[in-house]
Amino acid sequence: MSSTAASRWDGLLPRPVSVEPRPGVFPLGERTTMDGPPKVVEWLRRRLGTTTGLALPPHRAPDVGFRIDSGAVPGPEGYRMEITESGVTVTAHDEPGAHYAAQTLRQLLGADALRQAPVSGEWWVPRGTVTDHPRFSWRGCHLDVARHFLPKREVLRFVDLLAAHKLNVLHLHLTDDQGWRVEVPRYPKLTEVGGWRHRSMVGRGATDTYDDRPHGGHYTGADLAEIVSYAAEHHVTVVPEVDVPGHSQAAIAAYPWLGNHPDRRLPVWDRWGVSEHVLNAEPATVDFFLAVLDRILELFPAPVVCVGGDEVPATEWEDSPRARRRAAELGLDEPRALHGWFLRQVIEHLHSRGRRAMGWDEILDAGGHLPPGTIVASWQGERGGERAARAGHDAVMCPEQSVYLDHRQSDHPDEPIPVGFLRTLTDVYEYEPVPAGLSDEAAAHVLGAQAQVWTEHLDSPRRVDYATFPRLCAFAEVMWSERTHRDVTDFERRLNTHHLPRLDALGVEYRPPDGPHPWQTRPGAAGRPR
Template sequence: MSSNASPLPLDSVIPRPTVVRPGRGSFVLDGDTTLAGDSAACDWFRRHVGAAVGLPLRESEHADITFLIAPEEIDAPEGYRLDITEHEIRIRAHDEDGAHYAAQTLRQLLGADAWRAAPTRRGPWRLPCGEIEDRPRFSWRGCHLDLARHFMPKREVLRFVELLAAHKLNVLHLHLTDDQGWRIEVPGLPRLTEVGAWRKDSQLGAGPEAGRTERPHGGYYTGADLAEIVSYAAEHRITVVPEIDVPGHCQAAIASYPELGNEPHRQLDVWTGWGISEHVLNVEESTVEFFCRVFDHVLSVFPSPVICVGGDEVPTDEWERSPRCVRRSRQLGLSEPAKLHGWFLRRIIEHLHASGRRAIGWDEMLDSGESLPAGSIVASWRDEQGGVRAARAGYDTVMCPEQRVYLDHRQAAGSEEPVPVGFVNTLEDVYAYDPVPAESPSALSRRVLGAQAQVWTEHLDSPSRVDYAAFPRLCAFAEVAWSSTAVRDFSDFRTRLTTEHLARLTAFGVQFRPLQGPLPWQRRPGVPGKPR
C-alpha cells in the first residue's frame, strides 16, 4: 500500500457547492486525527469513511474535526459551511441533514479510495484547505426505483441508498407493486406474496420482436427487510417513499385475490409482459377496505410523511363492460364508469390524509374525474404540463418528465445501446434539465417541491443493468436538483466527472456506462428495443 498524493481540488465535488473558496495547503488526516461534535454525521463519518481510510478517528474534547449544528449561523435548511485549514476542519450545519452532506463532501475530497469498503493504502490522507458554503436548491431531490418489474435483493437496495446519499439526493421512491409483481409482505394477506410476488417468466426486450426469458422470476421484502431499508436510509438522511399503485397496475394483486378484480371467477396469473394490463381493481367497498388495510400496514413500516398511491395508466374498459361497475357508478352519482378512477383514488387519499400523511400520485390523477383532496402532491411524468396544471390548481408538484429524467431510456441513438427503449436521453440532456418550467410564473414555481429521476426496470434485470442505466446520468441529475443555476455549467461538470468522480464510482464498484459508449459485456445483442 502506498501513501497519499496531492489533495484533490476543492472544487472537484459533485453536485457543485454554492460557494467554493480554495485556500493554500492541506489538512492531514492520520492516525492521530480526532473527531467530535453534536451531530450524528460525526458517527457516520467515523464508521463509513474511517473504515475506508483505515483510521480510528477517535473522539476527543479538543478535536481536529468538529461537526456543529448551528441554525443560528447557517440559515438555509440542509445547508452547511465547511472550513478546512492546515490545523483543523470545522463543519457548521443548519441541521442534521446539512451535517451529513458536509461529511459526504469531505469523503469526496479524500479521493476515490475513501469510497472503498476497506483500506487499500496507508496514509496520511490530505484534504485541500479552503471554504465551502453549500445549500440545496430544492427540498425534494428524488430517485424512483422500480422493484416490481425486477426484484432487487435487499443488499442491493441498501447499496443504492448509499449511492443516492453520496450525491446528496434525499428521497428514494420505491415502486413496490405492479402487474408483474407484489414486493411487500402484508400480515394477514399471505397470498399477496405467496402468489403475487412470483411470475412464470418475463418478456425479453420490447416491441413486436420481443421474446421470452423462459425463467421464473420473483421475490419480496419482509416487514423486517423494509424496516432495515428505512432505518439505513434515515442514517443517510434519505426518506423512503413507498408506492402501492391503485386502481390500475394491479394484476399481481388480482392474481392473488381474484375477488379484487372485475371477473372474480377468473383466475389470472401475475403478468409476464410489459405495458399496461387491462385488468383493474373493482370498486366495491370491500376492495377499498382491502387496500386501506394494505396502506395501514405501509404506514406502520414507512414513517415517510408522503405515501404514493400511483393512479397512473388506468384503463376503464372493464368498468364500462361490467354491469356491476356501471350500477356502482350510478349509485355513487357519477356520470360515467370512467370516473370511478377518481372516486377510488379519493377514498384512498382521504384515508392517508386522515392518518396524518400526504398522498402523492402520477399526473393522471388530474384527469381522473375528481378534484384531489387538499394537500395532494402531483408527480408530473407525462410532460412538464402536468406539473404546471397541478400548480395552477393549488397542488404541490414533483417534476419527473419522461422526456428528460427517465434513466431507463436509451443513452445514445446507436445500435450498441442495450435494449434501446424510449427517447435518447444523454448525460448532457439530463444536465440541461430545469425543474422549474421557463414559462411558469414565479407564483407557480413555489409549488415545485423539486425533481425526481426515474429508474424503471422492465429492461433492467440485474443490479449491473441498473448501474449502467443510472450512472453517470444520476450524477448529472443530482447537480440539477441540488446546485444553483448560477454555478451550473456542463463543461465544468464533465471535467469534474471525468477527472475525479468516475474514479470514485469505480472504487465503490458501480458498473456505470462509460462516456464513450457501452463496454462489450454491457451490450445486449439480439434483444430488441422500442426506440421513440
C-alpha cells in the same frame, strides 16, 4: 498549494455554492479526532474508519480533528466547512446539512475514501472553505422493484449511492402488474402468489419474446424496516408506492375477487405495458386496500405515500354490469369515473392518518375534486406539474422526456435494449425542473424533481447501474446547484477527471462515456425507440 490539492476543491460534485481554496493541506492521522451530532459523527467515523484504518476518537485537547457545530448558515440542509492546518470545522443549519458536509469531506479525501477497506497510507484534505446548500427540497430517484426485484442488499447500496450524490428521496415502486413486493401479513397471498411470475418478456420487439425463467421476491416487514432505518441514517426519505386502481394484476392474481371478473383466474402478468385488468370498486376492495395502506404506514414513517393512479384503462368497468351498477350507486356519470372515486377513497384515508398522498399526473383528470395536500408527480411531460402548481398543489417534476433513466442513452448500435426517448448525459444535465412562465407563487409549489429508474428492461443490479450512472450524477447537480452555477463543459470535466474514479471506487458499473463495454450489451434483445 499543490495542483493536486487545488484539483480536489475543483472536482466536487454536485458543484457547491462557493469554494475558497487556500494553500496547504490538513493531514489525518492517529491524533485526528471527531465530534459533533452523534448520528452524523458515528456514521462518518464508521465510514472513514473503515476506509482509513483510523480510530477517529472523540475530541481531547489539544488534539486536532473534525468538529461539527450548529449555527446560522444559508438555507435548510446547508453547511459551511472550513479546513485549516489544525482541523476541519463545520457549521451546519441542521443534521442533514452536517451529513452533506461529511459527504463533501469524503470527496475531498480522494476517490479511495469511498472504498470499503484501506488502500492508501496517507490521508489529507486541502485547506479552504466551502459554503453550500441545495436548491430544491425534493431531490429524488424512483426505483422500480416490482418489474424486476432487487435484493435488499442492492436497495441498501442504492441508498448509499443516492446519499453520496446528496439526493434525499428514494421513491420505492413496490407493486405493479408484474409483481407485489411488500409483505402484508393480513393478506399472505399478495406475496405468495403475487410475488412471482412464471416468465418475463425480453425486450420490446415486433414479436414478443420471453425468457421462460420464473422471477420473484419480496421484502419482509423487517427488511423494509431495515431499509427505512438505513436510509434515515443517510438522510434519505423512503416514499413507498402502492399503485391503484390500475397496475394491479399481481394483486388480482392473488385475490381474484379484487378484479372485475372474480371467476377468472389471472396470472401475475408476464408482459410489459399497461394491463386492462383493474380493481373493482366494491366496498370490500376499497377496505382491502385501506388495510394494505395501514400496513404501509406502519412500515414507512415518510410523510408522503404514493398511490399511483396512472394508466387506468376503463374497458373492464365499461364492459362489466357490476361496475356500471356500482358507478350508478355512487352517482357517477359513467364507469370510467370510478378511477377518480377510488383514488379519493385512498387519498382521504392517508390524509386522515396525517400523511400526504402523491399520485402520477393522471390524478388531475381522473374526475372530481383532488383533495388538498395531494402532490402531483408530473411524468407525461411538464404540463401536469404546471397545472398542479397553478392550482395550488405541490408538484414533483419527473417528465419521461427528460429524466427517465431507463430510456436509451445514445444511438450507439450496441446500446442494450434501446427503449424510449434518447436522453444523453448532457440532455439530463440541461434539464430545468421549474417550467418557464410560472409565476413566483406557482413556482414555489415545485418541490423539486425525481429521476425515474423503471426496470422492465433492467433485470439485474448491473443493468440498473448501467442505466442510472453517470446520468444520475448529472441529475444530482441539477437538483442541488443553482441554475446560474451550472456549466455542462465544466461538469463533464469534473465527472470524467474526478467523479468516475469515485464511481469506480464505489463499485458502480456505469456506462462508459464512449459506449458500453462488450459485457454491457444485449445482442438479440430488441428495443422500441421513440
